[in-house]
Amino acid sequence: xxxxxxxxxxxxxxxxxxxxxxxxxxxxxxxxxxxxxxxxxxxxxxxxxxxxxxxxxxxxxxxxxxxxxxxxxxxxxxxxxxxxxxxxxxxxxxxxxxxxxxxxxxxxxxxxxxxxxxxxxxxxxxxxxxxxxxxxxxxxxxxxxxxxxxxxxxxxxxxxxxxxxxxxxxxxxxxxxxxxxxxxxxxxxxxxxxxxxxxxxxxxxxxxxxxxxxxxxxxxxxxxxxxxxxxxxxxxxx
Numbered sequence: 409x410x411x412x413x414x415x416x417x418x419x420x421x422x423x424x425x426x427x428x429x430x431x432x433x434x435x436x437x438x439x440x441x442x443x444x445x446x447x448x449x450x451x452x453x454x455x456x457x458x459x460x461x462x463x464x465x466x467x468x469x470x471x472x473x474x475x476x477x478x479x480x481x482x483x484x485x486x487x488x489x490x491x492x493x494x495x496x497x498x499x500x501x502x503x504x505x506x507x508x509x510x511x512x513x514x515x516x517x518x519x520x521x522x523x524x525x526x527x528x529x530x531x532x533x534x535x536x537x538x539x540x541x542x543x544x545x546x547x548x549x550x551x552x553x554x555x556x557x558x559x560x561x562x563x564x565x566x567x568x569x570x571x572x573x574x575x576x577x578x579x580x581x582x583x584x585x586x587x588x589x590x591x592x593x594x595x596x597x598x599x600x601x602x603x604x605x606x607x608x609x610x611x612x613x614x615x616x617x618x619x620x621x622x623x624x625x626x627x628x629x630x631x632x633x634x635x636x637x638x639x640x641x642x643x644x645x646x
Contacts, residue, residue: 409583409591411451412544416579419444423573430569437568532611539618543643550640551578586644593645613646 422440429436463482470479517523543550551574561567598606621628621639628636 409588412587413580413583415444415448416576416583418447420573420576420580422447423569423576427569430572431563431565434565434568437572440572536611536614540614540643543640547575547579547582551575582641582644586641590645610646614643617643617646 419440422443423430426436426440429439466479466482469475469482517526552571561570594606601609617639621643628639
């Protein structure tokens with residue numbers, strides 16, 4: 409949620425920095441999206457650095473590296489809440505565990521009681537990603553549809569700048585109203601309500617909201633912009 413908010417803020421800052429250039433020549437927008445896209449790589453690089461430098465978990469050491477001694481040492485150190493090492497650190501004791509194969513995969517998930525879990529989970533998330541992230545990536549189109557991103561400046565370059573600025577501001581508003589609170593509501597209640605009930609509740613509510621938004625998109629846009637905004641914000645919350 410904070411990442412989505414941060415990206416909208418970066419876009420607004422970059423647009424403000426290039427305001428004069430865009431008004432003078434609208435093609436300067438090309439620099440803006442390149443800079444915004446490049447800034448998105450910074451968190452990824454930071455995450456990659458920390459991922460490459462943190463110690464592996466005992467599960468990884470055992471299941472992937474097959475190093476019994478190192479895994480045992482990692483577990484002991486974790487349970488003792490200490491980072492000290494012992495004589496097990498070093499070359500390690502690698503065991504000859506057979507690697508998983510496609511035949512193992514098919515024999516396990518070929519059974520309906522196992523396959524239905526994989527199929528149901530993957531298809532549910534696939535459908536969610538298509539709808540939820542599709543809407544998120546097209547926030548600008550949604551904002552234009554409700555008239556928020558439209559401007560009536562006579563100068564084309566100024567109109568382009570104000571339209572992009574309104575889209576950035578609109579993304580910030582949507583994120584603050586919906587996305588960030590939605591994530592933190594889950595953080596607050598996930599241990600009380602349980603992960604599975606929250607997931608089922610979220611999928612059920614999103615299904616209803618997507619049906620309503622899809623069936624009544626044009627009527628809502630034409631006759632009730634406030635209702636449209638409320639439903640769209642709820643999509644971000646859930």
